[in-house]
Amino acid sequence: MIQAAASSPKKLKALLADDDAGIQLTLGALLEQKGYVVSTVNNGIEAVEALTHDEFDIVLLDIRMPQMDGFEACKSIRELEKGKNLPILMLTGQDDTESIKKAFEVGATDFVAKPISFVLLGFRIDYIMRASNIAEELRNSQQRSNNAQRIADLGHIEWNADREIVHCSNGIREILLLPEQAKFTHFDHFIDCVHPDDKDRVVASISQSLLNGNALNLEHRVVRSDGSVRFVLQISEDRLGSKKPDRMVVTLQDITDRIDTEKKLHELAYYDDLTGLPNRSLLIQHLDRTLKSALRYQTTTAVIVFGVEKFDKLVESLDHDSAENLIKMIAERVKNSCRESDLLSRESVGNQAGENISYHQLTAKLRNDEFVIVLSEVSSPQAASMFLHRLMEQFEQAFRVNDRKIYVKTTAGISLAPLDGNSTNQLIKFAEIAKGSVNNENPEGFRYFKRELNDQVTRNFSLAHDLRKALQQETLEVYYQPKVSLLDNTLVGVEALCRWNHPTLGEISPTEFIAIAEDEGLIGELGGWVLRTACNQLLKWKTEFDYDFGVSINISPKQLLDEQAMKRIVDYISASPINNEIIEFELTESTLLANFESSLNILNQFIKMGCGLAIDDFGTGYSSLSYLGKLPAKTLKIDKSFIHSIDPNNQYTAIVSGIVKLAHSLGMTVIAEGVETDVQKAILARAHCDEIQGSLASLPLSPQDFANWLNSWEVRRMDADSKNKIRGPITKWH
Ligand code: C2E
Ligand code: MG
Numbered sequence: 001m002i003q004a005a006a007s008s009p010k011k012l013k014a015l016l017a018d019d020d021a022g023i024q025l026t027l028g029a030l031l032e033q034k035g036y037v038v039s040t041v042n043n044g045i046e047a048v049e050a051l052t053h054d055e056f057d058i059v060l061l062d063i064r065m066p067q068m069d070g071f072e073a074c075k076s077i078r079e080l081e082k083g084k085n086l087p088i089l090m091l092t093g094q095d096d097t098e099s100i101k102k103a104f105e106v107g108a109t110d111f112v113a114k115p116i117s118f119v120l121l122g123f124r125i126d127y128i129m130r131a132s133n134i135a136e137e138l139r140n141s142q143q144r145s146n147n148a149q150r151i152a153d154l155g156h157i158e159w160n161a162d163r164e165i166v167h168c169s170n171g172i173r174e175i176l177l178l179p180e181q182a183k184f185t186h187f188d189h190f191i192d193c194v195h196p197d198d199k200d201r202v203v204a205s206i207s208q209s210l211l212n213g214n215a216l217n218l219e220h221r222v223v224r225s226d227g228s229v230r231f232v233l234q235i236s237e238d239r240l241g242s243k244k245p246d247r248m249v250v251t252l253q254d255i256t257d258r259i260d261t262e263k264k265l266h267e268l269a270y271y272d273d274l275t276g277l278p279n280r281s282l283l284i285q286h287l288d289r290t291l292k293s294a295l296r297y298q299t300t301t302a303v304i305v306f307g308v309e310k311f312d313k314l315v316e317s318l319d320h321d322s323a324e325n326l327i328k329m330i331a332e333r334v335k336n337s338c339r340e341s342d343l344l345s346r347e348s349v350g351n352q353a354g355e356n357i358s359y360h361q362l363t364a365k366l367r368n369d370e371f372v373i374v375l376s377e378v379s380s381p382q383a384a385s386m387f388l389h390r391l392m393e394q395f396e397q398a399f400r401v402n403d404r405k406i407y408v409k410t411t412a413g414i415s416l417a418p419l420d421g422n423s424t425n426q427l428i429k430f431a432e433i434a435k436g437s438v439n440n441e442n443p444e445g446f447r448y449f450k451r452e453l454n455d456q457v458t459r460n461f462s463l464a465h466d467l468r469k470a471l472q473q474e475t476l477e478v479y480y481q482p483k484v485s486l487l488d489n490t491l492v493g494v495e496a497l498c499r500w501n502h503p504t505l506g507e508i509s510p511t512e513f514i515a516i517a518e519d520e521g522l523i524g525e526l527g528g529w530v531l532r533t534a535c536n537q538l539l540k541w542k543t544e545f546d547y548d549f550g551v552s553i554n555i556s557p558k559q560l561l562d563e564q565a566m567k568r569i570v571d572y573i574s575a576s577p578i579n580n581e582i583i584e585f586e587l588t589e590s591t592l593l594a595n596f597e598s599s600l601n602i603l604n605q606f607i608k609m610g611c612g613l614a615i616d617d618f619g620t621g622y623s624s625l626s627y628l629g630k631l632p633a634k635t636l637k638i639d640k641s642f643i644h645s646i647d648p649n650n651q652y653t654a655i656v657s658g659i660v661k662l663a664h665s666l667g668m669t670v671i672a673e674g675v676e677t678d679v680q681k682a683i684l685a686r687a688h689c690d691e692i693q694g695s696l697a698s699l700p701l702s703p704q705d706f707a708n709w710l711n712s713w714e715v716r717r718m719d720a721d722s723k724n725k726i727r728g729p730i731t732k733w734h
């Protein structure tokens with residue numbers, strides 16, 4: 001065999017099989033002249049043998065050869081993998097049509113009749129090689145296209161107007177997992193593979209497209225031969241302008257993976273991965289749709305914001321897994337009470353009157369401790385409260401986390417469309433506002449939204465902003481209200497009360513802005529400022545009037561829980577030149593009791609430093625006298641609402657008297673707040689109350705007005721004392 005030089009371009013190789021040495025020589029020379037590397041063999045067996053071991057680009061076979069003739073050899077070559085597409089030229093006898101026919105039957109590419117015209121043979125070979133190259137390219141391109149279709153899970157199918165399948169690619173068989181022997185010649189065979197639920201739609205669309213030539217773009221399911229279900233996309237070209245509208249080529253693509261991915265993405269985008277509940281995005285979409293349809297059909301929608309109170313505190317003591325577990329269990333209970341957790345379910349509950357109340361519902365998770373439940377097509381606004389009663393009942397039982405029982409308190413707010421509005425975000429906000437306004441006066445734990453609540457929220461929002469500014473610019477003020485001894489009318493101290501004269505809204509009540517300061521986390525700063533201002537003022541008055549009197553500072557419940565703020569107070573008092581004993585902190589009874597254990601440390605620090613503690617507003621909170629002894633307080637302030645109710649003949653007088661006695665037995669001083677009349681003062685004196693505070697002595701005063709008041713009070717008091725000879729001289733208060 002002739003070897004081609006490694007560096008020269010690859011030479012084509014020809015195999016020449018002929019037992020005629022002359023032909024071998026002449027034909028061999030011709031082929032070499034055309035640039036072929038020629039191998040010659042003498043019979044069919046050698047030819048097949050040569051092909052199994054070597055590669056050739058063309059084979060020339062004589063028909064008549066010993067041992068194995070050309071026909072046999074051609075057949076054998078075609079059976080070889082590499083011989084399938086090889087150009088084979090048969091050398092036949094002149095006009096031997098039988099042989100020519102047979103040659104084609106056994107797979108010859110072409111023939112040349114002997115005696116050979118070398119000129120013609122040269123052209124023939126060129127032609128065969130060119131055709132072979134084209135065929136090879138076509139095969140490659142076909143292969144590439146098949147590969148591409150397989151990779152893209154594509155197949156195509158063609159049917160005619162009679163609905164016969166005229167072509168079906170391998171891709172289709174692969175998509176449908178069609179067995180080799182499966183009959184797939186008619187449109188109906190294809191329709192047999194379509195999912196039963198999609199059949200009508202698919203038949204209708206394809207029939208329509210066959211009829212009018214419109215393009216097809218259809219997603220549906222198919223059931224494969226192994227029973228598995230796949231999603232496919234069917235696309236056909238627009239054949240409106242086509243000359244042959246009776247044919248239709250359809251591309252089929254398996255889009256199951258895409259649909260699965262889309263589903264996963266959808267879940268990620270619209271569902272909470274911890275609880276599996278719809279998230280805020282899905283809630284908004286759902287509520288948008290619900291409200292639109294509610295508007296059209298004039299139905300009522302209820303939006304419920306439902307949450308667990310003090311959840312952050314609750315999970316503080318839990319590790320991450322337990323906290324997640326608790327969230328899941330909470331979500332589970334919400335789901336359970338909704339019976340079906342899925343997007344929509346029809347619920348029907350009976351009300352007390354036995355009438356059925358119904359609604360559709362969606363439950364979504366807003367935050368770890370907050371859920372939104374949308375009840376649509378609500379048959380009566382009452383349905384929302386019925387629903388909440390049932391839901392809240394579920395939360396009466398404790399949760400078990402790490403062998404611990406955890407009880408949670410739930411609250412909820414309800415807004416209604418169209419009553420409260422038709423905007424998705426607003427309805428959620430309104431329900432949140434209603435939830436935020438739930439207080440002790442709502443034993444059920446939920447409230448319906450009211451317009452006034454929103455006005456309040458808007459006002460609070462702007463007040464919060466202005467209060468922050470007022471604190472920065474120190475435009476708040478401290479007023480002082482005298483506390484007077486009932487024994488000798490001496491001034492025993494003042495209560496420092498914060499005032500805010502808003503630039504446009506005027507005086508804002510401390511009850512209002514203190515609550516805002518608490519909500520906005522400003523109470524520590526505000527309380528600290530009041531304390532510093534009051535202490536500085538007291539130091540000033542000390543030099544001015546030459547005697548000390550006490551100052552009471554209010555501490556709000558949230559302020560007491562702010563460890564940093566309380567530490568700053570301790571630090572300030574320790575460093576201040578003021579006599580610690582003149583400072584008294586006022587805390588309400590409920591504040592003290594609710595935070596007894598956690599607050600005891602800080603309260604004891606105050607006491608150790610010499611400061612006093614007073615129980616403020618006594619009678620409004622738990623009013624549990626038995627608790628008094630447990631509190632390290634030395635003063636009890638009876639709330640003004642009690643004092644306003646006393647009159648010589650009613651039971652309040654006896655109650656006040658009882659409170660005074662009890663407080664005295666515990667070694668406490670009693671002061672009555674809001675004393676406005678001489679009658680009240682007289683009753684309190686008879687009940688042995690120690691001190692009074694209220695408009696009878698004076699309302700809270702600015703520092704300047706207080707100085708004026710003090711001067712005149714002392715003059716009047718001295719005057720009265722000397723006239724009535726009631727009690728001795730002004731006692732210095734230490
Ligand atoms: P409180 O500590 O019980 O203060 C007594 C309230 O009674 C004051 O209301 C005072 O003006 C009012 N009052 C005084 N005498 C009379 C009277 O004869 N009749 C009537 N009807 N009321 C009288 P104010 O100043 O509006 O303060 C309300 C509440 O705001 C205070 O109640 C206190 O809890 C809180 N507060 C005021 N300033 C501060 C502060 O600086 N810090 C904290 N944490 N709370 C404060
Ligand atoms: Mg007070």
Ligand code: MG
Binds near residue numbers: 616637639673
């Ligand atoms: Mg009070």
